[in-house]
Amino acid sequence: MKAAIASSDTLFVLFGASGDLAWRMVVPALFDLYLDKHLPERFRLLAVGRSDAGDAALAEHYFKGVAENSRRGAPPPDAWQAFCGMIRHIRIDVSAPEDFSKLGKALEIYETEWGGKAERVFYLATPPSLFERIALGLGAAGLSQDRDHVRMVVEKPLGNDLDSFRRINDALCRIFEERQLFRIDHYLGKETVQNILAMRFANPIFEPIWNRRYVDHVTITVAETLGVGKRGGYYEHAGALRDMVQNHLLQLLCLVAMEPPVAYDADDIRDKKVDVLHAVRPIPRDTVDSFAARGQYAEGWIQGAKLAPYRDEADVDPHSNTETYAALKLYVDNWRWQDVPFYLRTGKCLAASVSEISIRFRDVPHRAFPASAGLNAQPTRLIIQMSPEQGIVLKFMAKEPGSQLRLRLVDMRFSYMEAFKTDTPAAYETLLRDVMVGDATLFMRADQVEAAWKLVMPILDVWAENPAADFPNYAAGTWGPESADLLVARDGNSWLTPTITKA
Ligand code: BG6
Secondary structure (H helix, E strand, O other): OOOOOOOOOEEEEEEOOOOHHHHHHHHHHHHHHHHOOOOOOOEEEEEEEOOOOOHHHHHHHHHHHHHHHOOOOOOOHHHHHHHHOOEEEEEOOOOOHHHHHHHHHHHHHHHHHHOOOOEEEEEEOOOHHHHHHHHHHHHHOOOOOOOOOEEEEEOOOOOOOHHHHHHHHHHHHHHOOHHHEEEOOHHHHOHHHHHHHHHHHOOOOOHHHOOOOOEEEEEEEEEOOOOOHHHHHHHHHHHHHHHHHHHHHHHHHHHHHOOOOOOOOHHHHHHHHHHHHHHEOOOOHHHHHHHEEEEOEEOEEEOOEEEOOHHHOOOOOOOOOOOOEEEEEEEEOOOOOOOOEEEEEEEOOEOOOEEEEEEEEOOOOOOOOOHHHOOOOOOOEEEEEEEOOOEEEEEEEEEOOOOOOOEEEEEEEEEHHHHHOOOOOOHHHHHHHHHHHOOOOOOEOHHHHHHHHHHHHHHHHHHHHOOOOOOOOEEOOEOOOHHHHHHHHOOOOOOOOOOOOOO
16 A cells, blocks of 8 residues: 655655756656645755756746646646746766765755755666766765665666676665665556556456466567657667567566565565566577567658658667567466467557557367357457557457357457546656655566566677668568567467557
8 A cells, every 4th residue: 555645855856857858757747746736745856967057947948848748738837836946956066976965965954944854865867877976976975874765766778788787786786775776667657557467466357367278378569650769879779679678568578477466565566576587488599589589660651751761860870780679479487377478579660659468368179159150260368458548458259140140359348538537647657656655566676677687688699799681671650570470470370460559
């Protein structure tokens, strides 16, 4: 059970305050929390940066970010004024140790004014190359030691591979205790993703069929129509496997495949999730081609607009070997899932923007209906829709009305909007709120991130050592490369086109 929203005074220190993440995600989410009265009465956003921009300039910069990115659009003027009253720009050079002492003094001034200790949240919306320096600076200034009231939030990418993750993580763990570290994977803050656990473990009907006896295979799709846009510089060194699979898609796999937790409690849930990653069958280097497929978009058309090939995007090498599409076949070697394939796919510039998990059930064991009835033309599936539709669809066979015996697949549907008649909070709102109340359930523990890196490393290595001869190998606006179709076709399966594509 979550604690009531931060009734405690909170000092939220945002490093990288003038960056894109702060502008697009963090500040809009804080403002929406403010509108929903989910910020404590005494709250300050200390926006840390190196520039001399004053409070007013920063507020104006954030205004545009909120107008463009908040789920509520342009901020109401009065509320915005009040919110801005809580923002203070603070100039700090993270390479100057004495500046951290200056930060410490600023925090103390608020606490003295408020008459007691506040919760202190240090949020690193900076490039990961600065994580270690900032952590060490905070540590040296004595700002990490209050284990119960100080929290550190870090964003992905947490490293570029297993070794760099370990280096960054070791640095963070030298200064902070694990319980103070909140590693964000914003997928875990999405309502539809959180609902996977509610669906599976708050209803008695799913668990008995949630296993190898009834499930034929599972498909996890996170497809985007957008290309890399202005993020070419970052993406060139990341690629789809690091950017999406190592974190978001593996987290989804964990939620679908995990065992029931004993309690809805951060450690118990995270234990069960990491068990899944440990059970995933490792992919030997010499079999990578049988378990993974990669793609890179060529030019193409999406919704009437012509898109340039990835290699023509800004800050991208014209001979780039970076994958903008990745598909994986994984097996979870345990009693529940032995030999059930889990197919994961994600890509940029695909035919539709859609995220969904599809559980494909086994065919009936005996076909009592005549072949003419059309049984098995389509399998029974349960689809967890994360976006753009938010809900759950059960696709099952029904008899068509009429004198002839004809069977057809029909949908039984749950929609968030229809059921709850309310807008769902953005993932960042949920996550920031949880940081402020100290609930780590939806954050990644170090062992999970490490296990996820271990799992993808053989693929990353083999792909890096063997540039793809066929890149670019899918046209923008399609469902990805042929090699991904072959990956599942070898098992007699196919990627089913996502159910609803409101792209
Ligand atoms: C981010 C990736 O983590 O997730 C982006 O870096 C990707 O490349 C984004 O576009 C997708 O998030 P969402 O919430 O839009 O599905």
